[in-house]
Amino acid sequence: MQDLFGCEIRVSGAEKEKALAAWNGLAHAFLAHSAATPTHLNALLESDPENVLGLCCKGFFMVLAGRREVLKLLDESLEKAESILAQYGALPRREMDYLTALRFAKNGQWSRAAIILDNIADYEPHDAMAVKLVHALRFMLGDRFGLRASTLKAVERFDVDNFATGYIYGCHSFALEETGDMKAAEKFGKEAVFMKPDDAWGIHSVAHVYDMTAQAETGIDWLEKREKQWEHCNNFSYHFFWHLALHYLEIGNFEKVLELYDNDIRKDHTDDYRDISNGTALLARLEGFGINVGDRWEELYELCGRRTEDNCVVFADLHYMQALGRMNDVKAMDRLVNALQKNADLGLREMDEVNKIAGIFAAKGIRYFYEGNFNAAFDELSRARPAMQQVGGSHAQRDNFERMTIDAGLKAGRYNEAKALIEDRTWRRSVEDNYAKDRMATALSKQFDNSTQADKPEISLVS
Numbered sequence: 218m219q220d221l222f223g224c225e226i227r228v229s230g231a232e233k234e235k236a237l238a239a240w241n242g243l244a245h246a247f248l249a250h251s252a253a254t255p256t257h258l259n260a261l262l263e264s265d266p267e268n269v270l271g272l273c274c275k276g277f278f279m280v281l282a283g284r285r286e287v288l289k290l291l292d293e294s295l296e297k298a299e300s301i302l303a304q305y306g307a308l309p310r311r312e313m314d315y316l317t318a319l320r321f322a323k324n325g326q327w328s329r330a331a332i333i334l335d336n337i338a339d340y341e342p343h344d345a346m347a348v349k350l351v352h353a354l355r356f357m358l359g360d361r362f363g364l365r366a367s368t369l370k371a372v373e374r375f376d377v378d379n380f381a382t383g384y385i386y387g388c389h390s391f392a393l394e395e396t397g398d399m400k401a402a403e404k405f406g407k408e409a410v411f412m413k414p415d416d417a418w419g420i421h422s423v424a425h426v427y428d429m430t431a432q433a434e435t436g437i438d439w440l441e442k443r444e445k446q447w448e449h450c451n452n453f454s455y456h457f458f459w460h461l462a463l464h465y466l467e468i469g470n471f472e473k474v475l476e477l478y479d480n481d482i483r484k485d486h487t488d489d490y491r492d493i494s495n496g497t498a499l500l501a502r503l504e505g506f507g508i509n510v511g512d513r514w515e516e517l518y519e520l521c522g523r524r525t526e527d528n529c530v531v532f533a534d535l536h537y538m539q540a541l542g543r544m545n546d547v548k549a550m551d552r553l554v555n556a557l558q559k560n561a562d563l564g565l566r567e568m569d570e571v572n573k574i575a576g577i578f579a580a581k582g583i584r585y586f587y588e589g590n591f592n593a594a595f596d597e598l599s600r601a602r603p604a605m606q607q608v609g610g611s612h613a614q615r616d617n618f619e620r621m622t623i624d625a626g627l628k629a630g631r632y633n634e635a636k637a638l639i640e641d642r643t644w645r646r647s648v649e650d651n652y653a654k655d656r657m658a659t660a661l662s663k664q665f666d667n668s669t670q671a672d673k674p675e676i677s678l679v680s
């Protein structure tokens with residue numbers, strides 16, 4: 218049998234056609250970031266409980282969730298797939314590669330998993346599911362050049378007639394953007410969306426281009442005209458509103474940012490780490506401009522307090538730390554830093570190295586920042602900075618910590634050092650945005666409000 222992309226696929230059980238349709242639905246939904254992804258996965262495993270690709274995808278989805286309590290579902294999926302291998306003694310090559318990759322992913326060796334999945338292209342060049350899984354794993358590793366190498370090869374393999382090509386272009390667009398090739402990223406992203414209007418990742422990638430190049434009005438227009446096209450998304454839709462809010466922030470429309478925050482970005486108070494990071498990062502940016510955000514930190518703090526020992530993804534931990542720091546929960550911050558340190562000492566996973574080279578320094582820096590010890594905050598955040606790429610996420614997301622580092626330097630009165638960071642940030646983004654202009658003016662005038670963020674900000678937009 219062949220799937221939607223022309224790949225050989227093995228389905229078993231009495232309902233083979235139904236299982237194949239469910240696999241196709243699953244692959245399409247995952248590529249498009251659709252909310253229907255789990256529905257298709259459940260349908261696949263109901264009609265074909267021994268579908269090894271489906272079981273492995275379920276395992277990978279648990280890895281991507283970046284939260285400790287779902288790892289038992291990863292274990293269950295892997296055990297089931299292992300039992301099918303033991304039962305038959307061998308599996309088709311593609312299934313074996315998915316299973317091997319999942320073994321590595323379970324043990325925290327995501328790069329190894331990504332390499333195995335990438336190499337499936339040698340014999341199954343149109344396995345779009347593998348390409349997308351690799352993209353997601355490398356994104357979480359902050360491996361931007363790995364992303365680009367992977368999608369560049371994929372773009373060469375997929376011709377325009379393949380169902381997946383638009384989604385592959387969307388992935389390539391993002392890889393180009395993260396490696397600084399903005400014009401090519403915009404071109405590939407727009408082409409992706411033209412080919413597949415529901416390609417949420419392609420729409421999103423172009424929004425990133427407009428953020429990095431400070432084209433806020435264009436970004437607003439791009440996103441607002443395409444709201445229907447990401448309506449099908451899972452929690453990724455919150456992230457679209459987050460990007461829209463970043464564009465409004467850039468033009469100084471703080472009322473609109475807060476409106477988006479309340480009505481869209483945090484309307485559901487979800488505890489997915491990506492949703493929480495949207496929230497904490499946006500509140501911190503607003504407070505960085507002196508905006509009073511009222512009691513909005515509280516619901517985030519409640520959620521983050523429960524995740525102090527997760528350490529599945531350092532990117533997530535640092536956003537949790539931000540809410541804990543902002544609300545001055547010393548015990549919870551100690552728990553979080555201790556968890557990072559403990560795992561760094563164990564050194565079993567790739568993420569433990571990230572703890573060691575960036576996570577622990579950054580977490581301590583965030584704590585010092587909210588405690589008002591800006592000298593120490595600047596020292597710790599600056600120690601983390603060279604390795605911050607490896608905490609994962611995008612440039613736009615990590616800018617949250619970049620801004621905090623610069624602001625710590627300014628608040629500590631270390632104007633020349635902060636100025637160097639502002640220049641470096643602008644060089645990396647290629648265009649000076651309003652944040653950079655504002656902070657550069659401060660650095661040159663050597664006057665910065667050195668109050669803590671917890672102090673009542675002067676600008677109040679909320680009743």
Ligand SMILES: [Fe+2]
Pocket residue numbers: 421425456460611613
């Ligand atoms: Fe994004």
